[in-house]
Ligand code: C2E
Ligand code: MG
Ligand code: MG
């Protein structure tokens with residue numbers, strides 16, 4: 115891996131690196147500017163109670179529209195920010211913005227924020243979360259933090275303590291992308307989560323693949339028996355929604371109920387769907 119210090123940074127562009135590596139180092143440098151100029155933004159995507167069809171939560175999703183490279187997905191730049199150490203600044207910015215917006219929403223709507231492994235590992239996480247909630251006067255029970263199995267896989271020591279002290283603040287912890295890691299079930303025994311988010315790969319072929327259906331059904335039951343709530347990610351069709359509702363899934367998230375939206379648009383969405391989400395009917 116090429117050096118990252120200031121003096122050597124332009125060596126990235128001497129043509130000796132392949133284009134993937136060049137794009138990567140460019141993103142790393144541009145990200146520093148984006149953070150400084152606050153040219154990142156967040157979108158909010160609704161999570162809807164499958165039975166009542168009311169919005170109960172919104173997930174904050176980072177967006178970066180680069181002047182020349184165009185939209186760069188968080189799936190691409192978050193891992194780079196993780197490695198370069200920029201995730202600390204980005205993560206605290208997302209948390210702050212998310213809380214600032216959420217405090218203006220109806221009180222029953224929670225805000226979900228994704229955590230990356232480096233953020234989770236950082237000793238500054240707990241005081242950051244605590245002070246951000248306090249500064250924005252957001253009750254802790256309105257915040258959900260999403261962690262992934264891959265995050266847990268990278269760590270052994272301190273995970274339990276960190277999860278416990280976060281829970282003690284009164285917020286909720288969700289296990290994101292559930293089912294895609296290597297030892298999902300052992301994590302459920304080792305750690306306490308308030309919510310499971312079933313990965314969208316199980317939802318996308320829910321209607322056509324009996325195996326996916328069996329897994330989803332079992333996970334919903336498992337979550338209930340372990341006293342966790344459960345959400346399905348990537349719900350795109352009416353058929354998927356009806357099936358999940360029938361299986362007593364708690365919450366749904368996906369393009370069917372609503373795409374990730376800029377904050378103002380999300381507030382319009384909330385006003386238009388204040389009783390229940392219209393597009394989930396009929
Ligand atoms: P995730 O947390 O699992 O977020 C869900 C992803 O699924 C989002 O992709 C969302 O736009 C997408 N999605 C939602 N509904 C549908 C649907 O119906 N169909 C399909 N095909 N996709 C749907 P996005 O926004 O590109 O984010 C990708 C990942 O990047 C996230 O996965 C999360 O792991 C990470 N990420 C995003 N924002 C942040 C952040 O602020 N911090 C950290 N650490 N990671 C973030
Ligand atoms: Mg997530
Ligand atoms: Mg997810």
Ligand code: MG
Nearest residue numbers: 291313314347
């Ligand atoms: Mg996912």
